[in-house]
Amino acid sequence: MSMRRYTVFLLFFICFYGYAQQFEVLPLGVYGGGDESNLSSYLVRDFKTPNYIACDAGTIRAGLLKAEEKGNLSKPPMQFLQENVKAYFISHSHLDHLSGMIINSPEDGPKSIYALPPTIQTLKDHYFINATWSNFANEGENPILGKYEYKRMREGKSYAIAETDLHLTAFPLSHPVPSSAAWLHNELGYSILYLGDTGPDSIEGDGHLKDLWKAVGKDLKKGKLKAVFIEVSFTNSQPDNMLFGHLTPKYLAEELQQLAKFAGKKNLKDFPIVITHIKPDADNIVLIKKELQESNDLEVKYIFPEQGVPLQF
Ligand SMILES: [Zn+2]
Numbered sequence: 001m002s003m004r005r006y007t008v009f010l011l012f013f014i015c016f017y018g019y020a021q022q023f024e025v026l027p028l029g030v031y032g033g034g035d036e037s038n039l040s041s042y043l044v045r046d047f048k049t050p051n052y053i054a055c056d057a058g059t060i061r062a063g064l065l066k067a068e069e070k071g072n073l074s075k076p077p078m079q080f081l082q083e084n085v086k087a088y089f090i091s092h093s094h095l096d097h098l099s100g101m102i103i104n105s106p107e108d109g110p111k112s113i114y115a116l117p118p119t120i121q122t123l124k125d126h127y128f129i130n131a132t133w134s135n136f137a138n139e140g141e142n143p144i145l146g147k148y149e150y151k152r153m154r155e156g157k158s159y160a161i162a163e164t165d166l167h168l169t170a171f172p173l174s175h176p177v178p179s180s181a182a183w184l185h186n187e188l189g190y191s192i193l194y195l196g197d198t199g200p201d202s203i204e205g206d207g208h209l210k211d212l213w214k215a216v217g218k219d220l221k222k223g224k225l226k227a228v229f230i231e232v233s234f235t236n237s238q239p240d241n242m243l244f245g246h247l248t249p250k251y252l253a254e255e256l257q258q259l260a261k262f263a264g265k266k267n268l269k270d271f272p273i274v275i276t277h278i279k280p281d282a283d284n285i286v287l288i289k290k291e292l293q294e295s296n297d298l299e300v301k302y303i304f305p306e307q308g309v310p311l312q313f
C-alpha cells in the first residue's frame, strides 16, 4: 500500500473508531429506594465482547426479567447472569446497592466482587454470614462456599476484569459510609464513569468529586470519556441538613461546573449525563427532570435510564 493510501486508510480507521459505539449499558435497576424491584444496578460491556461487569447489584433478577420481557436479553435470565456477568463492582455497602447480589447468590455462577476495602469488610462481617445468609464468598465465617472472590481495590489503581476487555479504577466518594466511583476503560482507551452515592463537595468538604473531575476531565476533553452515570436523589426542596450524602439538581449543576473547569465548557455541550438513584416518591421524578432542565446552563444531554432497556455510548 502506498504511503498516501495508507494514510487515507488510517484516517478512515481512526474516524470510524472515533465515532463507533464503544459501550453498552443494560440497567437492571435505576431507582434509589422505594421499589425493591428496581434498585441501582448497571451492566456494562465493551461493545466487542458479550460479557459484562455489574456496577452495583441492588436489583438483579427483576431487571433481567424486565430485559427479557422487552426482548433485550440473548438467553434466559439466570443463565445470562451465570455466563455473561463476570464480576460485580459494589460502590458501597448500603443494601439498595447489593441486595440483589445476596438474594441471587445461590443460583449465581462464580465471580469476583470488586470494592474498596471497607465495603468488602461489611460484606464479610454482615452479609455473607450464617446469621443473615450463607457465606458464598471466599473469606470469613465457615462454611466458606467460595463462589465469590473478594477483590480489595486500591484507590486510583487500574484492574483488568477477566473476560470483559474492561479495566476498572475506583475513586472515593463522600457518603455516610465510604462510597466509590468506577471508571471503566476499554482496550481502545474509551471510558465510562459510574458513581455510587455521593454528596456534593460544597457540603461534604473533602474534595473527592473535584479529584474525580480532575482525573476524568482530560479524557472528556479528548472525546475519550463517553458518559457519566451520576445520582440525583432528591429535588431542590430537600434541606441541606437532610441530604444524607446525596445530590439534588442544584448540586449536580454545581458539580458539572467543576467538571467543566477541567474538561472545557464547550465539551460538556450534549455530553451524556445519565441520572441514577432518583427516589421515586410522590412526583419526585417529574420535578427532578424539570429542575435539571431548568439549571442546564452547560446544555449537557440528560438521560433517564429505564430498567431492561440498553443504552449505547
Ligand atoms: Zn443508594
Ligand SMILES: [Zn+2]
Binding pocket: 092, 094, 175, 197
Ligand atoms: Zn447509599
